[in-house]
Amino acid sequence: MTVQLVRDDLLPPSDPPPRRHLISIGDLTCEDVTRLLATAGSFERSLEREMKKLPTLRGRTVVNLFFESSTRTSSSFELAAKRLSADVMSVKSSGSSVDKGESLKDTALTLAAYDPDVIVIRHPQIGAPTLVSRVTGAHVVNAGDGKHQHPTQALLDLYTIGQNVGPVEGLHVAIVGDVLHSRVARSNIQALTLMGARVTLVGPPALIPRGIEAMGCEVSTDIAAIGSADVVYVLRMQRERMEAGENYVPSLREYTARWGVTPARLRPGQKVMHPGPMNRGVEIDPAVADSVDALIETQVRAGLVVRMAVLYDLLTHGPVEIKAEATEEVA
Amino acid sequence: MAEILHGKAGNDDLVVRSARVIDPAQGIDELLDVRVDRGVITDIGLNVSPNGHRVVEGRGLVLAPAFVDPHVHLRTPGREDEETIASGTAAAAAGGFCAILAMPNTEPVVDSAAVLGSLIETAREEAEVPVGFLAAITKGQRGEQLSEMAELADAGAAGFSDDGMPVVAPGLMRRALQYHAITGRRVAVHCEEPTLSRSGQMHEGPVSAELGLAGYPSVAESVMVGRDLALAAHEGQAIHLLHLSARESVDELRRAQAAGVRATGEATPHHLVLTDDAVRSLDPNLKMNPPLRGDDDRSALVAGVRDGTISVIATDHAPHAAHEKDVPFEEAPFGVTGLETAFAALNTHLVGPGLLTLPTLLERMSAGPARAYGLEPPRIEKGAPANLVLLDPDAAWRVGEGGFRSRSRNSWLLGETLRGKVRLTVAAGRIAYAA
Numbered sequence: 001m002t003v004q005l006v007r008d009d010l011l012p013p014s015d016p017p018p019r020r021h022l023i024s025i026g027d028l029t030c031e032d033v034t035r036l037l038a039t040a041g042s043f044e045r046s047l048e049r050e051m052k053k054l055p056t057l058r059g060r061t062v063v064n065l066f067f068e069s070s071t072r073t074s075s076s077f078e079l080a081a082k083r084l085s086a087d088v089m090s091v092k093s094s095g096s097s098v099d100k101g102e103s104l105k106d107t108a109l110t111l112a113a114y115d116p117d118v119i120v121i122r123h124p125q126i127g128a129p130t131l132v133s134r135v136t137g138a139h140v141v142n143a144g145d146g147k148h149q150h151p152t153q154a155l156l157d158l159y160t161i162g163q164n165v166g167p168v169e170g171l172h173v174a175i176v177g178d179v180l181h182s183r184v185a186r187s188n189i190q191a192l193t194l195m196g197a198r199v200t201l202v203g204p205p206a207l208i209p210r211g212i213e214a215m216g217c218e219v220s221t222d223i224a225a226i227g228s229a230d231v232v233y234v235l236r237m238q239r240e241r242m243e244a245g246e247n248y249v250p251s252l253r254e255y256t257a258r259w260g261v262t263p264a265r266l267r268p269g270q271k272v273m274h275p276g277p278m279n280r281g282v283e284i285d286p287a288v289a290d291s292v293d294a295l296i297e298t299q300v301r302a303g304l305v306v307r308m309a310v311l312y313d314l315l316t317h318g319p320v321e322i323k324a325e326a327t328e329e330v331a
Numbered sequence: 332m333a334e335i336l337h338g339k340a341g342n343d344d345l346v347v348r349s350a351r352v353i354d355p356a357q358g359i360d361e362l363l364d365v366r367v368d369r370g371v372i373t374d375i376g377l378n379v380s381p382n383g384h385r386v387v388e389g390r391g392l393v394l395a396p397a398f399v400d401p402h403v404h405l406r407t408p409g410r411e412d413e414e415t416i417a418s419g420t421a422a423a424a425a426g427g428f429c430a431i432l433a434m435p436n437t438e439p440v441v442d443s444a445a446v447l448g449s450l451i452e453t454a455r456e457e458a459e460v461p462v463g464f465l466a467a468i469t470k471g472q473r474g475e476q477l478s479e480m481a482e483l484a485d486a487g488a489a490g491f492s493d494d495g496m497p498v499v500a501p502g503l504m505r506r507a508l509q510y511h512a513i514t515g516r517r518v519a520v521h522c523e524e525p526t527l528s529r530s531g532q533m534h535e536g537p538v539s540a541e542l543g544l545a546g547y548p549s550v551a552e553s554v555m556v557g558r559d560l561a562l563a564a565h566e567g568q569a570i571h572l573l574h575l576s577a578r579e580s581v582d583e584l585r586r587a588q589a590a591g592v593r594a595t596g597e598a599t600p601h602h603l604v605l606t607d608d609a610v611r612s613l614d615p616n617l618k619m620n621p622p623l624r625g626d627d628d629r630s631a632l633v634a635g636v637r638d639g640t641i642s643v644i645a646t647d648h649a650p651h652a653a654h655e656k657d658v659p660f661e662e663a664p665f666g667v668t669g670l671e672t673a674f675a676a677l678n679t680h681l682v683g684p685g686l687l688t689l690p691t692l693l694e695r696m697s698a699g700p701a702r703a704y705g706l707e708p709p710r711i712e713k714g715a716p717a718n719l720v721l722l723d724p725d726a727a728w729r730v731g732e733g734g735f736r737s738r739s740r741n742s743w744l745l746g747e748t749l750r751g752k753v754r755l756t757v758a759a760g761r762i763a764y765a766a
Contacts (some may be wrong), residue, residue: 105657126532126544127613135657146661147543186543210546214537252463 021140022312023129024149025190030312033195037159039309040302041151047083047305057086060315063116066143067093067123072276072300073143073152076119080307089116104128105135112136117315121145133237139314147181153275154187156306157233158195160299165271167232171194174226175217176202176261177235177283180209180248184275185235189215200225203235203259206248223259227267234261234274237283256282263287272294332477335489336430336706337451338420338458341761342370347382347721350389352433354396354711355694360439365394368715370760375713387755389721395664395693395711397429397720397756399517399700400670402494402573402597403643405462405466407453408446409438414738415648416450420459422648422670422737427624429460429709429718429758431670435467438494442467442478444486451487460758463489463704468507468518474499477510484514490704492519494573495620497555499525504559508566517570517704519523520559522580523621526549534576534607534624542611544661547622549577557578560587560594569593569704574647576602576621577630585640595703597643598632600673601743604680605629615663616655616743619649633686646673650739667743674742676749678724689724721755728752 005300027035044056060063062081066074081088091111102110110132111119119138121129126146133140144150149273161168166323173192179185179201191210192199194331199217201208202225226232242252242325249255262285272284280286289296345367352363352375364379365372369683374380382454400423406414416433423431435441441450447464454462466488472495480491491511498504498520531547536740537547556572560583563570565606575581575596584596607623617623635641649666655661669676673725674696683689698708730744756764 103654103657104659105654123659125659125661126542127615127663130613131659133655145659148543149543181543183543186541209540210535211537212540214543253344 021129021133021143022151022314023133025141025154025187025194027151028194030194033155033191033318036155036306036309036313037162038303039161039312043139043305043308053083053085055085056312057081057084057315060118061112061114061116062086062088062118062120062311063111063138064088064090065111065121065126066091067117067121068144070122070143072102072303073122076300077143077307078302080166080304080311083304084308084311086311089114103234106133108132108136112138118311124244140316141310144183147183147188150183150187152303152307152310153184153308154191155275156299157188157208157275158191158272159302159306160295161231163302164295164298168192169188171230172198172228173231174200174202174229175233175235176223176259177206178227179203179212179235180207181238182235188233189217193217200229201245202226204249223265226261229270231271231273232261232266232283234272235277236277237279239279250281252282259283260285263290265289266293269293273299276300332511335463335487335506335622336461336759337454337463337487338461338759339455339761341759343717343757343760343762344368344382344384345393345717345757346379346384346386346763347389348386350392350721352392352394355513355690356396356698356708356710358710359364360567360690365711365719366469367719367757367760370717372711372713372715373376375711382653384626387721389441391723391725392754393689393722393724394711395720395722396697396711397718398427398674398696399706399709400428400646400648400673400698401643403431403506403670404432404436404650404666406650407437407450409725411465411599412738413652416453416462417457417634418736418738419648419650420457420462421669422735424756424763425736425753425757426457426670426672426723427674427720427756428670428718429754429756429763430463430706431460432463432465432489433706434492434494435465436472438620440467440472441465442470442472446480447483447488459763460756465490465494465519466493468658469493469503469584475508477503479516480511481631484516488516490517490519490683492521492573493607494519494521497521497523497525499556502717503523505562505566508562508568508570512568515705516539517569519573521573522552522555522559524551524555528555528724532618533610534622535623536607538607538610542613544610546752548630549579549624549683551601552621553579553583559641560584560592563594564590564592569595571599571643571644572596574599574602574621575632575641576624576628579629581631581635581640585635588640595643596635596641597645597703599642599645599647600676601667603629603632603636603644604676613660615658616659616667616741616745618660618663618665619647619667621666628666631683632690636686636695642695643703644673644677644695646765650737651741652739653741655694656741666741668735668737670737672721672744673728674747675728675751681748682724683750699742713727717757717760719755719757720753723752723754725750726752
């Protein structure tokens with residue numbers, strides 16, 4: 001992982017200490033991704049044992065700071081930290097000082113007083129993890145910031161593809177739907193192109209951001225473009241974005257008719273992914289979601305081991321050696 | 332100039348010896364001495380007698396007409412925690428400015444003679460350099476009803492602007508152009524079509540696509556530039572276009588000027604130096620309206636400044652409280668400070684690499700802005716009031732190292748090393764800053 005350099009708002013210290021964060025897939029090199037996915041694979045094997053807990057991060061503290069509702073991400077980060085024996089503290093925005101108008105900076109400083117090793121943050125605003133990384137000494141993991149990035153989602157998607165489809169390099173992945181508002185899409189475009197996949201974005205014109213081809217992907221407004229893809233990655237159609245007057249599309253009905261992923265639009269054997277939560281019958285036909293080619297539950301399972309790998313990698317700076325750990329555990 | 336600029340009066344004595352004197356408007360660029368007696372330039376030449384005055388050694392330095400910044404937010408009244416007339420004009424003095432114009436988007440808005448009058452009164456007491464106050468085009472800057480422009484002009488308004496907000500309705504903008512003419516003051520417009528800019532956080536382009544920040548496309552500015560130029564042409568009135576950011580806007584302005592429209596345009600140092608690529612850091616001190624745009628936009632602005640299409644460089648100095656900028660990028664308010672860094676930023680990033688000559692930069696920061704608002708341009712001439720800046724173009728410094736005179740520190744250049752220091756500012760005959 002490269003060091004995330006952020007311009008300090010105070011006069012820059014002479015030499016800021018290097019810290020490792022995971023704020024964007026852009027922070028990672030190809031080697032970083034390969035190492036993380038291999039680590040995740042080691043953890044997956046370790047989880048097949050009866051005793052699932054590893055002592056690796058004993059004595060470390062992980063704070064989960066969630067300012068947006070989340071089931072998958074928050075639960076899997078929590079479980080990942082626990083499986084590695086870290087102390088976990090989960091803070092949700094409702095019922096906390098945030099309700100009383102506390103600023104993100106002050107919340108972060110308050111939690112930093114406990115000296116956490118890692119702060120995992122989800123926040124509706126772009127730049128929130130960057131701010132936390134600037135004001136605390138913790139490693140910061142972005143669990144989703146606004147429409148910007150959701151790097152652990154992209155890593156678990158790469159892991160899922162690697163385990164269920166084959167090597168990512170050379171695969172063709174079509175990402176379908178509301179790319180404009182999707183942090184999942186942004187992280188996945190970066191991750192997939194970094195690892196050598198061909199990526200095609202498919203959706204209504206106003207929901208494909210202008211200039212996104214510069215990220216190294218292709219763009220089409222024609223759903224037929226998914227035909228040649230090995231993997232069809234369906235994005236959630238966010239109903240709240242489709243309010244009257246927005247006019248990204250004339251109606252959800254027309255969206256579904258034109259861009260919904262249905263059995264008729266897929267070839268047998270094409271794998272289907274979705275980051276959840278799904279709007280069945282909107283962006284994805286229920287028959288597709290439940291088909292044998294859907295990897296949606298597999299993605300959720302991959303989330304646990306990939307997040308274990310991310311925490312492990314940030315705190316130990318090296319490839320995992322499960323065998324040694326396992327010995328220690330037995331001893 | 333006297334009736335619309337207000338500040339402390341001065342009648343200082345001074346001799347600057349052996350400086351490179353540059354006054355582009357008068358075609359002066361040579362090593363000379365300049366003497367100021369009781370606030371007025373009395374002698375320019377070689378071996379000028381010091382007359383017992385304080386002598387400032389100017390060898391290796393540049394003496395030029397001091398700068399004029401027609402686009403400053405003094406945050407007074409209402410947000411004196413962010414800036415006051417005293418602190419903002421002290422920052423201006425430190426930046427080499429001998430006059431500034433303050434925007435009326437305060438709390439309350441400067442849309443009545445009463446608010447304006449109290450500002451002028453304070454400025455006479457506190458202002459380190461003369462300051463003029465623009466009044467709102469529309470009451471409360473709400474874009475519904477014209478402000479009482481005639482009364483405001485009589486009370487000393489320096490011009491009219493709803494800066495921060497566009498005048499959305501074309502019919503109202505037309506009325507403003509018609510009516511303001513009776514005052515003889517300028518009208519200055521913030522060009523933004525709100526249904527196109529929407530809740531845009533940065534320039535719409537490849538970088539916003541990648542970051543996920545809502546895009547504020549160039550066309551949101553340029554369609555309004557086109558509309559306002561068309562209205563100015565139709566009414567035969569002068570118009571000043573604030574803080575242009577897009578290539579298309581520069582093209583529109585150039586076409587209109589060629590067709591005889593009396594239009595002036597301004598660009599800010601940050602738009603002339605940075606592009607949207609800088610926003611990747613998600614530093615809230617890179618968030619401003621209009622946003623930083625692409626490299627072709629930046630090049631077009633620089634070309635516009637060079638060929639004179641853009642005759643005004645203005646800082647759009649917009650102070651914000653630290654706690655308001657110390658938030659995620661998306662939550663942060665628009666605006667950055669600029670008074671104390673404008674010359675150094677442009678000297679470093681435009682003059683240094685040869686994109687602009689020093690005399691052209693000096694002209695666009697002084698005579699250009701003065702003319703755009705119908706003010707007397709500062710000049711180095713016998714008998715003229717002393718409005719002088721002494722510059723060390725080669726001195727390097729780190730932004731923020733000595734703190735700021737502004738009450739706010741939301742500079743887009745924090746921690747950067749720049750070349751070009753202001754050594755002395757004389758404003759309206761008074762030594763306002765000396766380093």
